[in-house]
Amino acid sequence: MSLESFNSIFEKELLEEMKVHGKFMSLKQGDIILDVDETIRIIPVILSGTVKVSRVDEHGNELLLYYVSPHESCAMTFTCCMQQVGSEIRAVAEDDVELLGIPTERMEQWMRVYPTWNSFVMKTIRARFNELLKTIDQIAFQKLDERLIHYLKDKSAATNTTLINLSHSKIAIDLASSREVISRLLKKLEQDKKVILYRNQIKLLREL
Protein backbone atom coordinates (compact mmCIF):
# COMPACT_ATOMS: atom_id res chain seq x y z
CA MET A 1 0.00 0.00 0.00
CA SER A 2 1.19 3.53 -0.58
CA LEU A 3 0.45 7.15 -0.02
CA GLU A 4 -1.76 7.23 -3.10
CA SER A 5 -4.54 5.71 -1.08
CA PHE A 6 -4.69 8.97 0.87
CA ASN A 7 -5.55 10.95 -2.23
CA SER A 8 -9.14 11.34 -1.21
CA ILE A 9 -8.25 12.45 2.31
CA PHE A 10 -5.43 14.97 1.88
CA GLU A 11 -4.77 17.68 -0.68
CA LYS A 12 -1.86 17.20 -3.06
CA GLU A 13 0.36 19.79 -1.40
CA LEU A 14 0.11 17.95 1.88
CA LEU A 15 0.77 14.62 0.22
CA GLU A 16 3.90 16.10 -1.32
CA GLU A 17 5.07 17.30 2.06
CA MET A 18 4.36 13.90 3.53
CA LYS A 19 6.51 12.32 0.86
CA VAL A 20 9.36 14.72 1.56
CA HIS A 21 9.32 14.73 5.35
CA GLY A 22 7.86 11.34 6.19
CA LYS A 23 10.06 8.39 6.88
CA PHE A 24 8.83 5.15 5.41
CA MET A 25 9.20 2.37 7.92
CA SER A 26 8.53 -1.31 7.74
CA LEU A 27 8.03 -3.37 10.87
CA LYS A 28 7.87 -7.10 11.39
CA GLN A 29 5.18 -8.82 13.37
CA GLY A 30 5.81 -8.43 17.08
CA ASP A 31 8.11 -5.42 16.76
CA ILE A 32 7.59 -2.87 19.48
CA ILE A 33 6.91 0.47 17.82
CA LEU A 34 6.70 2.46 20.99
CA ASP A 35 7.10 1.34 24.57
CA VAL A 36 6.17 2.86 27.90
CA ASP A 37 8.21 5.89 28.94
CA GLU A 38 9.78 6.34 25.53
CA THR A 39 9.46 9.80 24.09
CA ILE A 40 7.87 10.17 20.74
CA ARG A 41 9.83 11.60 17.86
CA ILE A 42 7.51 10.69 15.05
CA ILE A 43 3.82 10.44 14.38
CA PRO A 44 3.04 7.12 12.78
CA VAL A 45 0.49 6.97 10.00
CA ILE A 46 -0.35 3.37 9.26
CA LEU A 47 -0.16 2.33 5.61
CA SER A 48 -0.74 -1.38 6.04
CA GLY A 49 -1.03 -3.92 8.82
CA THR A 50 -2.47 -3.53 12.29
CA VAL A 51 -0.96 -2.06 15.42
CA LYS A 52 -2.02 -3.14 18.88
CA VAL A 53 -2.02 -0.48 21.55
CA SER A 54 -2.06 -1.56 25.17
CA ARG A 55 -1.65 -0.23 28.65
CA VAL A 56 1.08 -1.78 30.80
CA ASP A 57 1.04 -1.72 34.57
CA GLU A 58 3.99 -1.69 36.93
CA HIS A 59 4.18 -5.48 36.93
CA GLY A 60 4.31 -5.68 33.16
CA ASN A 61 0.72 -6.88 32.81
CA GLU A 62 -0.92 -5.73 29.61
CA LEU A 63 -4.42 -4.61 28.91
CA LEU A 64 -5.55 -4.12 25.34
CA LEU A 65 -6.80 -0.64 24.56
CA TYR A 66 -7.43 -0.63 20.83
CA TYR A 67 -6.16 -1.51 17.39
CA VAL A 68 -4.90 0.99 14.85
CA SER A 69 -5.75 0.09 11.26
CA PRO A 70 -4.44 1.39 7.91
CA HIS A 71 -5.27 5.03 7.20
CA GLU A 72 -5.28 5.74 10.89
CA SER A 73 -2.79 7.08 13.33
CA CYS A 74 -2.35 6.69 17.04
CA ALA A 75 -4.26 9.26 19.01
CA MET A 76 -1.98 8.96 22.02
CA THR A 77 1.01 10.09 20.02
CA PHE A 78 -0.71 13.30 19.00
CA THR A 79 -1.34 14.36 22.53
CA CYS A 80 1.95 13.46 24.10
CA CYS A 81 4.31 14.32 21.25
CA MET A 82 3.43 17.97 21.54
CA GLN A 83 4.75 18.20 25.05
CA GLN A 84 7.49 15.62 24.65
CA VAL A 85 6.08 13.50 27.44
CA GLY A 86 6.93 9.85 27.87
CA SER A 87 4.49 7.38 26.42
CA GLU A 88 1.78 5.95 28.62
CA ILE A 89 1.19 3.05 26.29
CA ARG A 90 2.89 0.31 24.32
CA ALA A 91 2.38 -0.11 20.60
CA VAL A 92 3.23 -3.44 19.01
CA ALA A 93 3.01 -4.54 15.38
CA GLU A 94 0.20 -7.06 15.33
CA ASP A 95 1.29 -8.30 11.95
CA ASP A 96 3.82 -6.92 9.49
CA VAL A 97 3.29 -3.18 9.41
CA GLU A 98 4.22 -0.41 7.04
CA LEU A 99 3.94 3.11 8.29
CA LEU A 100 4.94 6.63 7.48
CA GLY A 101 6.72 8.45 10.28
CA ILE A 102 5.97 12.15 10.39
CA PRO A 103 8.46 14.22 12.39
CA THR A 104 6.71 15.90 15.27
CA GLU A 105 7.91 19.36 14.18
CA ARG A 106 5.69 19.13 11.11
CA MET A 107 2.63 18.57 13.25
CA GLU A 108 2.05 22.13 14.42
CA GLN A 109 2.72 23.63 11.05
CA TRP A 110 0.43 21.27 9.21
CA MET A 111 -2.28 21.74 11.75
CA ARG A 112 -2.38 25.41 10.86
CA VAL A 113 -1.79 25.15 7.13
CA TYR A 114 -3.78 22.09 6.09
CA PRO A 115 -7.43 21.78 7.09
CA THR A 116 -7.47 18.16 5.97
CA TRP A 117 -4.63 17.31 8.32
CA ASN A 118 -6.44 19.06 11.09
CA SER A 119 -9.60 17.09 10.58
CA PHE A 120 -7.63 13.87 10.17
CA VAL A 121 -6.11 14.43 13.59
CA MET A 122 -9.43 15.35 15.13
CA LYS A 123 -11.12 12.38 13.56
CA THR A 124 -8.66 9.86 14.90
CA ILE A 125 -8.69 11.41 18.34
CA ARG A 126 -12.46 11.32 18.45
CA ALA A 127 -12.59 7.74 17.17
CA ARG A 128 -10.07 6.52 19.74
CA PHE A 129 -11.67 8.44 22.53
CA ASN A 130 -14.98 6.79 21.80
CA GLU A 131 -13.34 3.41 21.75
CA LEU A 132 -11.66 4.11 25.04
CA LEU A 133 -14.99 5.03 26.56
CA LYS A 134 -16.39 1.74 25.36
CA THR A 135 -13.49 -0.14 26.86
CA ILE A 136 -13.92 1.64 30.17
CA ASP A 137 -17.61 0.80 30.14
CA GLN A 138 -16.75 -2.82 29.58
CA ILE A 139 -14.28 -3.05 32.39
CA ALA A 140 -16.50 -1.18 34.78
CA PHE A 141 -19.89 -2.65 33.96
CA GLN A 142 -19.58 -5.71 31.76
CA LYS A 143 -18.75 -9.23 32.65
CA LEU A 144 -15.71 -10.93 31.28
CA ASP A 145 -17.70 -13.08 28.86
CA GLU A 146 -19.10 -9.98 27.18
CA ARG A 147 -15.67 -8.44 27.05
CA LEU A 148 -14.38 -11.60 25.42
CA ILE A 149 -17.06 -11.50 22.72
CA HIS A 150 -16.28 -7.88 22.01
CA TYR A 151 -12.60 -8.72 21.88
CA LEU A 152 -13.13 -11.46 19.32
CA LYS A 153 -15.33 -9.29 17.14
CA ASP A 154 -12.84 -6.45 17.37
CA LYS A 155 -9.99 -8.73 16.46
CA SER A 156 -11.92 -10.19 13.59
CA ALA A 157 -12.73 -6.73 12.25
CA ALA A 158 -9.16 -5.54 12.60
CA THR A 159 -7.71 -8.47 10.72
CA ASN A 160 -10.65 -8.86 8.37
CA THR A 161 -11.15 -12.55 8.92
CA THR A 162 -13.33 -14.84 11.01
CA LEU A 163 -10.51 -17.28 11.65
CA ILE A 164 -8.53 -15.84 14.50
CA ASN A 165 -4.99 -16.97 15.17
CA LEU A 166 -4.61 -16.70 18.90
CA SER A 167 -3.91 -18.97 21.82
CA HIS A 168 -6.09 -18.82 24.90
CA SER A 169 -3.24 -17.48 26.95
CA LYS A 170 -2.59 -14.60 24.55
CA ILE A 171 -6.22 -13.61 24.87
CA ALA A 172 -5.98 -13.88 28.63
CA ILE A 173 -3.04 -11.48 28.62
CA ASP A 174 -4.89 -8.95 26.49
CA LEU A 175 -7.91 -9.04 28.75
CA ALA A 176 -5.81 -9.15 31.91
CA SER A 177 -7.39 -12.43 32.88
CA SER A 178 -6.08 -15.96 33.20
CA ARG A 179 -5.82 -18.69 30.64
CA GLU A 180 -8.12 -21.10 32.46
CA VAL A 181 -10.94 -18.59 32.66
CA ILE A 182 -10.69 -17.75 28.98
CA SER A 183 -10.65 -21.43 28.08
CA ARG A 184 -13.82 -22.01 30.06
CA LEU A 185 -15.61 -19.02 28.57
CA LEU A 186 -14.59 -20.03 25.06
CA LYS A 187 -15.88 -23.49 25.68
CA LYS A 188 -19.26 -22.09 26.62
CA LEU A 189 -19.26 -20.06 23.41
CA GLU A 190 -18.46 -23.20 21.49
CA GLN A 191 -21.34 -25.06 23.12
CA ASP A 192 -23.61 -22.19 22.16
CA LYS A 193 -22.45 -22.67 18.54
CA LYS A 194 -20.89 -19.24 18.45
CA VAL A 195 -17.32 -20.31 17.78
CA ILE A 196 -15.33 -23.37 16.87
CA LEU A 197 -12.13 -23.98 18.75
CA TYR A 198 -8.91 -25.35 17.38
CA ARG A 199 -5.40 -25.30 18.71
CA ASN A 200 -4.16 -21.72 18.36
CA GLN A 201 -7.18 -20.83 16.27
CA ILE A 202 -10.73 -19.73 16.81
CA LYS A 203 -13.36 -19.71 14.11
CA LEU A 204 -16.08 -17.15 14.58
CA LEU A 205 -19.58 -18.13 13.56
CA ARG A 206 -22.15 -15.74 12.21
CA GLU A 207 -24.35 -15.84 15.28
CA LEU A 208 -21.74 -14.18 17.46
Add this chain to the structure above:
DNA sequence: ACATTAAGTGATT
Protein backbone atom coordinates in the same frame (compact mmCIF):
# COMPACT_ATOMS: atom_id res chain seq x y z
C1' DA B 1 9.53 -41.77 20.39
C1' DC B 2 10.18 -37.87 23.21
C1' DA B 3 9.86 -32.99 24.60
C1' DT B 4 7.31 -28.97 24.42
C1' DT B 5 3.39 -26.20 24.36
C1' DA B 6 -1.77 -25.53 24.26
C1' DA B 7 -5.93 -26.62 26.27
C1' DG B 8 -9.20 -29.01 29.72
C1' DT B 9 -10.63 -29.99 34.60
C1' DG B 10 -11.49 -29.91 39.57
C1' DA B 11 -10.57 -27.99 43.85
C1' DT B 12 -9.59 -23.97 46.67
C1' DT B 13 -9.90 -19.08 47.92
Add this chain to the structure above:
DNA sequence: AATCACTTAATGT
Protein backbone atom coordinates in the same frame (compact mmCIF):
# COMPACT_ATOMS: atom_id res chain seq x y z
C1' DA C 1 -13.02 -14.71 38.70
C1' DA C 2 -8.26 -16.06 39.87
C1' DT C 3 -4.88 -19.49 41.03
C1' DC C 4 -3.00 -24.06 41.66
C1' DA C 5 -2.06 -28.62 40.56
C1' DC C 6 -2.65 -31.94 37.44
C1' DT C 7 -4.27 -34.32 33.02
C1' DT C 8 -4.88 -34.73 28.15
C1' DA C 9 -4.13 -33.50 23.43
C1' DA C 10 -1.61 -31.51 19.60
C1' DT C 11 2.65 -30.29 17.55
C1' DG C 12 7.60 -30.00 16.68
C1' DT C 13 12.31 -32.37 16.52
